[in-house]
Amino acid sequence: MSDRFKIRFFAHSWVSDWNHGNAHFLRGLARELGKLGHEVRCFEELGAWSLSNLVNSECDRAIESIDQFRAKFPMLDVRFYDRNNKFDEFLDEHLSDADFVIIHEWNDPAIASAILSRKEKFGFRALFHDTHHRAYSRAGEILRFPLHLFDGVLAFGEPITRIYRDGFGIPKVWTFHEAADIDNFHPIRSDKSTDVVWVGNWGDEERTKELLEFLVRPATELPDRKFKVHGVRYPEIAIQTLETAGIDYQGYLPNLSVPAAFSQSCVALHVPRREYANGLSGIPTIRVFEALACGVPLVCSPWSDAENLFRPGHDYLVVESGEAMTAELAHLLSDDAARTQLSASGMETVRARHTCAHRAQQLQEICEEMTR
Template structure:
């Protein structure tokens, strides 16, 4: 099929998890024989930090504003499917334009579902508004579980389907890098994640001054008091992620508050670290046990004492190997691309039935 995607970013992974998600998914989708055009709003903060210019699995093009987006009217109209992603600038207007223009299936891909729903509850319609949700043939959600029922019953989505993040196993695998850190964390600063990062990494670091820790990611406030044994990496390009995880005895997963409340909201870091065979220590939320088996494929921690005990455990390699096996069996980009293809095909069939019913 011909697919057009309007997403936050494909060209730059700086300060966002969207780019790595789209890269893995679209590469795998193209491998299934599909043709893809990715349209990205040209904004200075990503333009200054682009790490992909010409992907070999899709066509990447930029538009300056809504008026400039209309240059792509023919491609959007003629596509078999068009996907609009979350956090796209002026996303409500972009969504209306797509729904008015596309002759094929339309989908909203929400990489931030709990955050989106919290914004809608506040009347914050930054990139999605309630009235355009029913106009998308399918709502693809990073969150599964009860949230899917809510999207259909409370917001009128014709079909809400879980399309979790995934990993490209060609890019994320054990590299053999020498172990540098006992516990690592990779993620952009977020105020609602910071208390958990403090509790599950900084407190253990202060309690274990002979152990080595690292926090990688941008936008952390200057006033944070980092212990001396916590290394800081301001930005870690995706090309360096596999080495980062491979150099970690354990890595920490920390989930945003809205996603904990919703449950069933895995971070892409879970699958990337798992694919590298790195044992994961995670905060706790509903649905995580459907992705990894606690105690065998992942360690769950509510407090610093649990993390400290995990760092002293002797079964780290077995947990990392089991996590990698689970990821390769269920959470690769190839799995998600097959799911996406099935969802879009089903939505196209449903759209065809609705058209025939209307004509009758």
């Protein structure tokens, strides 16, 4: 029988997914760890930017999003803290009996330092969890953390693992991919009201050129097809560009409403940020896992499955240019059998290898390895 651990998990936000895609996986992971018998507490700082932006900028959908979270994740023990109000007492109370403390990389480095300063006193092991490209693109931001005080790093792809091990000199690094929360991401019977859907954020200028080529151009060249986009941080010029191309921009969509949006669409697009198509080639972001889990045929702008997580050409399609994207979308939208084969293959791979339950089992094995 496996050991049962007291796990304390600090993330930027559990309640809000506004511009915070990491919440998708973290929620499912924490739930599955609980199913394995571990005691998991989830910590979130009061006033964190994701929840603040959700409440302040998405008035119409904020209540819906928070209510969905509460309804779908009643089992998560989420606790808020205020770093300016009895924070030392809070940490002492919740870390005194911890076996493992996991700190996600969107926490403030000062929070991480306060937690790690208690390692020797309480005897817990600490893991740093990285699910972003900053170790590659803005290493200085990651090096603000006292990485030498962690007992290991969970990195969401092999290129990030190599950076921590070979570049930052961290001896214990595990490749720990994200995965689909299939309790919430699965096929839903629905009429198709949209031909092509893309769910993602425009911001940061990390894929503007790619979106123009692989989303806007095909929409312009297929004027009889209905394209729909959901996401946040779209500047006015981007919204105008979508409108000119005939794309229906819907703004923020709570992540737990995404399966319904996929179910109403014939095809989904994946347009990775350029970091994941270049230096971090091989790392799929969470939307790949989620789209495949929902059984929606997926067509991607260029990225390489260098870690052999999927079966490119069978689980999803990759096109090399905007022209090729237009042609592939036109083909899929007129071929029911091709869409059915693609969706069935992608869903099969996710369910066999890439669910939150798979990752919870892997994390349990990592914890057991560290306690031997």
